[in-house]
Amino acid sequence: MNMKYISEYRNAGVVKKLLAEIEATVTRAWMLMEVCGGQTHSLVKNGILNMLPDKITMVHGPGCPVCVTPKSMIDQAVALALRQDVIMCSFGDMVRVPGSSKSLMQARSEGGNLRVVYSPLDAIKIARENPDKEVIFFAVGFETTAPANALAVLQAAKLNLNNFSVLVSHVLVPPAMEAILSDEFNTINGFLGAGHVCSVMGLHEYYPLAEKYKIPIVVTGFEPVDLLEGILMAVRQLEAGIATVENQYARVVRNTGNLQAQAVIQEVFKVADREWRGIGVIPQSGYKVREKYQLFDAEHKFSETKNIKVQELDAGCIAGEILRGIKKPVQCPHFGKGCTPLNPLGAPMVSSEGACAAYFHFSQAYETTS
Amino acid sequence: MCLGIPAKLDSIDETADDFFRTGKISFGGISRTVSLAMLTDAKPGDYVLVHAGVALSVITEQEAATVFEYLKMSGELDEEGLPDT
Ligand code: SF4
Numbered sequence: 001m002n003m004k005y006i007s008e009y010r011n012a013g014v015v016k017k018l019l020a021e022i023e024a025t026v027t028r029a030w031m032l033m034e035v036c037g038g039q040t041h042s043l044v045k046n047g048i049l050n051m052l053p054d055k056i057t058m059v060h061g062p063g064c065p066v067c068v069t070p071k072s073m074i075d076q077a078v079a080l081a082l083r084q085d086v087i088m089c090s091f092g093d094m095v096r097v098p099g100s101s102k103s104l105m106q107a108r109s110e111g112g113n114l115r116v117v118y119s120p121l122d123a124i125k126i127a128r129e130n131p132d133k134e135v136i137f138f139a140v141g142f143e144t145t146a147p148a149n150a151l152a153v154l155q156a157a158k159l160n161l162n163n164f165s166v167l168v169s170h171v172l173v174p175p176a177m178e179a180i181l182s183d184e185f186n187t188i189n190g191f192l193g194a195g196h197v198c199s200v201m202g203l204h205e206y207y208p209l210a211e212k213y214k215i216p217i218v219v220t221g222f223e224p225v226d227l228l229e230g231i232l233m234a235v236r237q238l239e240a241g242i243a244t245v246e247n248q249y250a251r252v253v254r255n256t257g258n259l260q261a262q263a264v265i266q267e268v269f270k271v272a273d274r275e276w277r278g279i280g281v282i283p284q285s286g287y288k289v290r291e292k293y294q295l296f297d298a299e300h301k302f303s304e305t306k307n308i309k310v311q312e313l314d315a316g317c318i319a320g321e322i323l324r325g326i327k328k329p330v331q332c333p334h335f336g337k338g339c340t341p342l343n344p345l346g347a348p349m350v351s352s353e354g355a356c357a358a359y360f361h362f363s364q365a366y367e368t369t370s
Numbered sequence: 371m372c373l374g375i376p377a378k379l380d381s382i383d384e385t386a387d388d389f390f391r392t393g394k395i396s397f398g399g400i401s402r403t404v405s406l407a408m409l410t411d412a413k414p415g416d417y418v419l420v421h422a423g424v425a426l427s428v429i430t431e432q433e434a435a436t437v438f439e440y441l442k443m444s445g446e447l448d449e450e451g452l453p454d455t
Contacts (some may be wrong), residue, residue: 042440091422119423121405141422144374147408148422154389196374199419199427222440251433252419258426260408 011225015051018228023053025235031057031187032234033180033325035173036194037064037353038222044358046224056231059325062176062279063194065141066093066351067323070275073169074099077138079305080167080298081112087130089123090138091145092116093351096344104138120152120166127156127164136298139166143197146170146287147261150268153289153296167298168289171274173197174205175285180324181213188325190234192227193219195249202257206245214243221249268293277347278320317346322355329359336360374419374426375441376434381414382406395420397438 034040040060043049049058062068078099081088088104095104095116108114113133117123120137127135139149149166156164173194180186193206198219206217216237220230230248237243247253265287274286289297316334321327329335329348339345341357348354352361377395383403386392391406395418405424412418417434418425429437 119404121423144421144426147426148405148424151389151405151407151424158389196419196421199374200421223436252427252429254427258408260410261424261426264408 014225015228018225018232019051019053022056022228022232022235025232025239026053026055027239029055029057030189030235030238031059032190032192032231033059033061033188034192034220034227035061035063035177036192036197036222037067037351037355037358038196039063039192039194039220039227040355041352041358042222042224043227044362046227047362048224048227052231056235058231059188060322060328060355061180061191061325062276062323063142063173064323064348064351064353064355065145065171066097067319067347067354068171068176068276068279069094069097069140069169069347070277071098071100072275073140073167074103075101076299076305077104077136077167078102078107078112080136080302081107081114082110083134085134087113087115087126087133087135088138089115089117089120089126089135091118091140093353094138094140097347097350098344120149121155124152124155124159124161124164127161128159131163133163134301135164136302137164137166139168139170142171142173142194143201143265146265146269147200147258150264153268153293154264156296157293162295165296165298165301166289168269168287169274170269170287171276172271172285172287174209175282176276176279177217178209178213179279179282179285181209181215183324185326188215189238190216191218192230192234193217193245195219195221195226195253198247198249198253198257200258200261202262203245203247203253203255210243210245216243217245219245219247219249219253221252276323278323319346319348319356322348329356332356374421374437376417376419376429376437377404378434379406379412379414379416379418379425382412393425395425397434398442 123137210217216234218230218233269287270290271284272288275281294300318332344350348356377397380394382393389407392403393406404420409425416428419427
């Protein structure tokens with residue numbers, strides 16, 4: 001691929017110019033939250049947090065799917081993986097996340113049959129090749145993985161694939177933003193919206209949020225120039241007393257999103273209350289499989305594992321406060337000591353989208369520039 | 371997991387019906403089959419963003435290059451554990 005394209009969004013001159021514009025625009029202290037873990041990663045890695053004027057504070061949101069998957073769901077996945085008749089399939093970044101007592105990786109070392117796949121459609125293939133096994137896909141993620149997971153269920157139904165099911169722990173971005181905004185301790189003045197999520201779902205869910213909570217929402221990309229442009233657009237709105245939805249990332253995000261994907265999601269999933277790790281239950285904040293497809297719903301098919309109680313190992317992880325933007329990773333007593341990416345105590349240290357892992361990997365750069 | 375993988379759509383398998391429609395993509399020297407069930411108007415030569423094995427949007431070549439570099443630098447490509455099939 002062509003390097004000249006890339007430099008456009010990393011160009012040091014453009015970055016400087018944007019920083020100067022932000023500096024010239026801001027007159028008061030504003031707190032902005034980036035929702036997406038990919039954006040957190042980029043802000044930390046590119047040292048942007050340290051370049052911004054002091055008046056602007058970036059808080060990291062709950063946009064790391066691995067980090068918000070509740071322990072109870074991982075416990076269920078672990079219990080299923082340990083069954084003799086099951087092949088458990090999962091995205092790679094999910095397998096090291098600790099449940100109440102163990103992760104899927106640890107279940108594998110105890111004899112569990114675990115396969116890491118890139119797509120739920122790979123799990124469909126495994127189910128066709130292993131008719132004597134129950135193949136279960138651990139369907140986690142935000143709106144970006146929902147189309148693939150819904151499609152897998154539709155394909156299984158068409159193929160009469162009775163040995164395939166999905167263990168669903170799907171979460172949605174706008175209800176999480178609303179939960180954060182309606183918290184009595186909320187101090188966030190503006191949001192950078194998650195670019196790729198919006199490329200699937202479009203922008204329509206954000207207009208009522210911006211209006212109800214009088215908060216600017218700027219859908220933003222991941223490159224340094226994108227992020228600074230997004231921040232500038234949000235600050236301009238705040239300084240002018242405007243609160244609306246803007247799209248910084250129009251080169252990818254269309255207002256309607258992908259309508260075909262939305263239709264498939266609609267067909268297979270219904271919106272339901274979901275538990276978020278470290279936050280608790282958020283009403284109407286995720287997906288469940290519709291009754292029509294319950295033959296392919298692992299929670300229905302293996303209902304005996306639904307309420308398993310696992311003795312909890314309390315590691316003193318403050319992920320809840322990290323995910324709500326109340327504390328920064330460096331404020332956790334375990335950060336970099338008892339908790340590292342190789343030996344994570346909590347989910348935010350596992351995935352590269354997690355705030356703790358982002359700070360850990362780039363703490364060197366962070367210390368030298370701050 | 372939330373960032374799509376950018377790739378070039380090389381060819382489309384027209385034989386399957388809508389829900390099973392697939393295409394061959396390539397990126398960074400890897401080629402693989404992805405679902406086109408939700409991007410039925412994509413054409414060979416287009417650049418697409420693929421999420422969990424499903425192509426979800428058509429993007430420009432420039433954007434594909436940008437996202438690819440981003441993923442490479444952040445180590446996300448290894449994390450996705452993409453099998454090259
Ligand atoms: S540093 Fe580790 S223990 Fe502390 S909040 Fe982050 S994941 Fe949890």
